Amino acid sequence: MEESFRKAFELLLSRDPELLQILGVTLRMSFFSTTISCLIGLPLGTLLGTHRFPGKGVLKKLIHTLMGLPPVVAGLIVYMLFTHYGPFGRLNLLFTVDVMVVAQCLLITPVVIGLSSSYMETATKHTIETAKGMGLSRGRVLFLCLSENRASLLSVVLNAFGRSIAEVGAVSIVGGNIQWKTRVMTTAIMLETNKGKFHFALALGIVLLLVAFVVNVAASWTVREARDD
Amino acid sequence: MIELSHVKKTYRDRTVLEIDTLTVPQGETLALVGPNGCGKTTLLRILAGRLKSTEGSVKAAAPVLYLPQKPYAFRGTVLHNILLGTHKKRGEALRLLEETDLLHLKDKKAASLSGGELQRMALCRLLVRPCSLLLLDEPTSACDAAGTELLLGVLRRYREATGCTMVLSTHTPAVALNTANRLIILNGGTIEADGGPQTILRAPESDWAKQFIAGWRI
Numbered sequence: 543m544e545e546s547f548r549k550a551f552e553l554l555l556s557r558d559p560e561l562l563q564i565l566g567v568t569l570r571m572s573f574f575s576t577t578i579s580c581l582i583g584l585p586l587g588t589l590l591g592t593h594r595f596p597g598k599g600v601l602k603k604l605i606h607t608l609m610g611l612p613p614v615v616a617g618l619i620v621y622m623l624f625t626h627y628g629p630f631g632r633l634n635l636l637f638t639v640d641v642m643v644v645a646q647c648l649l650i651t652p653v654v655i656g657l658s659s660s661y662m663e664t665a666t667k668h669t670i671e672t673a674k675g676m677g678l679s680r681g682r683v684l685f686l687c688l689s690e691n692r693a694s695l696l697s698v699v700l701n702a703f704g705r706s707i708a709e710v711g712a713v714s715i716v717g718g719n720i721q722w723k724t725r726v727m728t729t730a731i732m733l734e735t736n737k738g739k740f741h742f743a744l745a746l747g748i749v750l751l752l753v754a755f756v757v758n759v760a761a762s763w764t765v766r767e768a769r770d771d
Numbered sequence: 772m773i774e775l776s777h778v779k780k781t782y783r784d785r786t787v788l789e790i791d792t793l794t795v796p797q798g799e800t801l802a803l804v805g806p807n808g809c810g811k812t813t814l815l816r817i818l819a820g821r822l823k824s825t826e827g828s829v830k831a832a833a834p835v836l837y838l839p840q841k842p843y844a845f846r847g848t849v850l851h852n853i854l855l856g857t858h859k860k861r862g863e864a865l866r867l868l869e870e871t872d873l874l875h876l877k878d879k880k881a882a883s884l885s886g887g888e889l890q891r892m893a894l895c896r897l898l899v900r901p902c903s904l905l906l907l908d909e910p911t912s913a914c915d916a917a918g919t920e921l922l923l924g925v926l927r928r929y930r931e932a933t934g935c936t937m938v939l940s941t942h943t944p945a946v947a948l949n950t951a952n953r954l955i956i957l958n959g960g961t962i963e964a965d966g967g968p969q970t971i972l973r974a975p976e977s978d979w980a981k982q983f984i985a986g987w988r989i
């Protein structure tokens with residue numbers, strides 16, 4: 543353990559170009575996965591949480607099921623879609639960061655929809671009653687629901703980011719863990735573990751945790767800002 | 772203008788509102804009174820289109836403005852709250868704030884207002900907008916006598932300027948008697964008395980209504 547911590551800090555301080563490249567790919571992938579799944583998932587989750595329509599119960603169960611989709615299955619589905627003979631094979635995206643983002647969005651969007659809808663279901667009652675009473679348009683009511691609850695929705699966003707940065711099953715299938723290209727922190731950790739380099743793997747894990755911690759601190763700082771305004 | 776016929780609202784097997792017919796001509800001001808749970812909020816929410824009646828047909832003039840019973844503050848300042856979705860009405864917003872004695876609070880966060888201040892702000896937030904039907908659920912419940920006077924003045928001017936139909940619920944006899952030209956007493960979801968306020972005061976239609984009015988002590 544002690545050795546792993548020492549290695550982790552050595553790694554960070556050495557500015558090893560490969561480590562920096564892996565970190566860069568990881569952050570880029572997680573940023574886009576989080577952003578895209580939240581841009582889709584937060585409005586949809588809000589709509590689902592605030593509207594009644596036929597089939598809503600079934601849709602909610604479906605989303606809750608998809609929240610438990612095993613990452614390797616998501617990876618497999620996306621792999622089959624983007625493989626050479628698959629429907630999107632012509633795009634030539636397999637084993638790129640782009641397709642890793644696609645696979646992660648498939649995994650994370652249902653989580654964002656599920657979490658935000660159950661939160662919004664209870665949190666927006668007065669907002670909607672008041673805003674509709676003012677005769678505001680549907681779009682504006684939706685926007686108000688989102689912005690009134692932005693502090694709480696940020697924790698949904700952080701949850702999405704956490705899942706993205708920690709995920710290994712889907713990205714290793716569709717990304718292929720290619721050195722200098724699609725290798726991310728988690729797939730690198732798996733590789734080092736398989737090679738028996740446990741201390742190095744653990745050091746990478748510590749670096750990953752540190753990065754996640756920094757992102758969380760920055761985000762909670764934003765939450766405080768949002769609460770104070 | 773409002774036209775209700777055979778309107779009924781039930782939760783599971785409990786009927787909370789049952790109104791055979793109710794017609795309110797354009798421009799009339801109607802006050803709904805009655806004890807807690809008699810169906811005032813339910814009726815207003817049905818008129819506002821916020822709640823579907825279980826049976827019957829509801830026709831109401833549009834556009835409608837509706838003030839929920841519980842005043843709610845959106846994020847941001849008082850002025851921001853009032854101008855939501857209608858940014859060009861700044862001058863009118865300031866005039867309303869002045870008339871409700873809130874002008875000195877216009878740059879304060881709405882969430883920090885007291886109950887009575889928040890209620891006045893909520894009404895200003897509605898009244899910067901035009902409508903032909905104005906529905907108010909206990910609009911002065913958190914206001915002191917002075918605050919209530921201010922609100923009633925603003926309401927009177929708004930009604931004169933727009934010619935809107937107005938329906939308000941209240942537990943304050945003075946509010947009902949000073950604003951409305953028609954009074955409806957609800958009891959257990961049904962109309963117990965309906966008519967001009969003075970008529971009802973002089974000759975209540977039922978024993979129950981008589982007792983209810985006796986409780987007003989005016």
Ligand SMILES: Nc1ncnc2c1ncn2[C@@H]1O[C@H](COP(=O)(O)OP(=O)(O)O)[C@@H](O)[C@H]1O
Nearest residue numbers: 782787805806807808809810811812813814940
């Ligand atoms: N969602 C609901 N489910 C079951 N009962 C309800 C619901 N909303 C209101 N009620 C009942 O309907 C009755 C009328 O309520 P309400 O219209 O709010 O009364 P008021 O505004 O006159 O005090 C009350 O007895 C209340 O308990």
Ligand SMILES: [Mg+2]
Nearest residue numbers: 811812813840
């Ligand atoms: Mg009520």
